Amino acid sequence: GLVHLSPPRNVTLLSKDFDMVLTWAPGEGSPPDATYTVRYESQEHMGKWKKVRHCKNIHSTSCNLTCVIPNFYIKFRARVKAVSGQLHSPWVESQFKEYHLDVELAPPVLNVNVGEDVMHVNAAFPLASCVESLSWMYDFDLWEAGSENKKQYRNIFRKKTVIINTTALRGNYCLNARSSIQSIDFKHSKFSQPVCMLLNHKG
DSSP: OOOBOOOOEEEEEEEETTEEEEEEEOOTTOOTTOEEEEEEEEGGGTTOOEEOGGGSSBSSSEEEOGGGOSOTTSOEEEEEEEEETTEEOOOEEOOOBOHHHHOOOOOOEEEEEEETTEEEEEEEOOOOGGGTTSOOEEEEEEEETTOSOOEEEEEEETTOOEEEEOTTOOEEEEEEEEEEEESSSEEEOOOOOOEEEEESOOO
16 A cells, blocks of 8 residues: 655745745645645754744645744755655755845835925835844935936935935936845845836926
8 A cells, every 4th residue: 555645846945035935846646635744954953853833734835934044144954744644755855045145035115205305215125024133225226217317326224214305306207126135245136116206396
């Protein structure tokens, strides 16, 4: 008879939008009631696989490990197995990743407040609480619609608001932003979609 379930396939540790997530596909011929259990180990404590409380006997085929990682500057990997009744599959391991070096950034959401002769700009990041303390920054560009001439604002701390005097700006102006973090050198997300607005529009 069948002693083992077939193991999960395509087990991948991937970073997306500031998070570190383990993903996999069900093994071949996997029963619909199969559940999955995830563990992880860090290079600090090789051979010591730790349990992940929120990813024990789950039906989903992914597990968010962002806030489980004890140290953002050390490589770690994860493994997953399938369980169905008395049967279980062998564990399948992912590759090693380090959060700080491998994190994939998403563009931030720009908040723009236009007052009289002044514009306040800041960025919102969809961050997990455990990575709030890392030194996230954002860059943004400001330009008149249709012009190639962009004014660049760089390396602004995540929680800082930039105040721009708009007295001399007249017409349709656009802004877009990207996230950045300094690892070995600066790492950036793609730029967000532009946000455009009319400034000092008379009539």
